[in-house]
Amino acid sequence: MIHTFPIRVYYEDTDMGGIVYHANYLRYIERARSDWVRRLGNDQNAMREAGIVWVVRRIEADYIATAKFEDELLVETTINSMTNARLVMDQVVKRDGAPIFRARVTAVCMNSAGKPVRLPAEIRALQSQ
Template sequence: MTATSTFRVYYEDTDMAGVVYYANYLKFLERGRSDAVRDAGISQLDMKTAGLVFVVRRVEADYHKPARFDDILTVETGLEDMRGARFSMPQRVMRGDEVLLSARIDCAVMSLEGRPARLPAEIRHKLADFMQ
């Protein structure tokens, strides 16, 4: 299964040419990942209380077409390659049927002290079950 989130492009998201500023796509992707994790039944606040956080360790993005002010965008988020302390989330930013951006985000689990930590089994199962 792919999780989806829908967002509108606001004026503040655009550059002088009226298109979405390239770095703002990272914000859209983050919102999509956060929604997917929440929809899977995982509370990032509870994780933090338990001393764990998700971090982004790598971003690979291909820009295909520009988004513009007032567009309605859908962020699609998947899950692949889940290992002990890391996993990947392929994502796409869509305008209708058009792919505007495709990305792969590599995430890791860290302790609040900044050390790698294993993904707890309960969270691993929730992610895997939701994203299948």
């Protein structure tokens, strides 16, 4: 299953050189992950109210090419692996179908005491698909 999320580069996303500032790619893939879990039925507000939050544990990132003001990008998110307590996703930002940024993101859920907890049921259900 591939989740896709469109992004348009705005002027505020760029640096003095007119290209997307490197940290903004992390924002783009975060938005895509949030959209993906919401579409799967995961209510992050309800989780937070119950004292459970998503936490990024690790990101490995490769910057392949630059994006510029007004570029239309597409973030693709796929599951790389999953356990009951850890989700590893591959995310690719593309422009005109060509990868310009790749990341492998490891996410976990933690309770208010900072202890890891099981992933939400709607996410764990993807293991059987």
